[in-house]
Amino acid sequence: MNSDTAVHVTSQALMMALKIAGPFLIAGLIVGLLVSIFQAVTSIQEQTLAFIPKILVTGAVIAIGGPWMLDSMVGYTRDLYTSIPTLIGQ
Secondary structure, rough: HHHHHHHHHHHHHHHHHHHHHHHHHHHHHHHHHHHHHHHHHHOOOOOOOOOOHHHHHHHHHHHHHHHHHHHHHHHHHHHHHHOOOHHHHH
């Protein structure tokens, strides 16, 4: 395996990680922003206020996007395992 192949495999892994983590990060960002706006409007300075909504949204993201995420990870892993002979041969 040469350095170009290693860089390609690493970039594919990072892109897969971003695709899988993206929905969680975006949902957490939106919920955190909404809760912080609510706290600023109502002058409630409770630090644990954002915890429960973020857990609920994370559960919803898992319930809605979980099958797609699992299918993406299994497909990537299958493609990676099937490409091992060509990666070693280079």
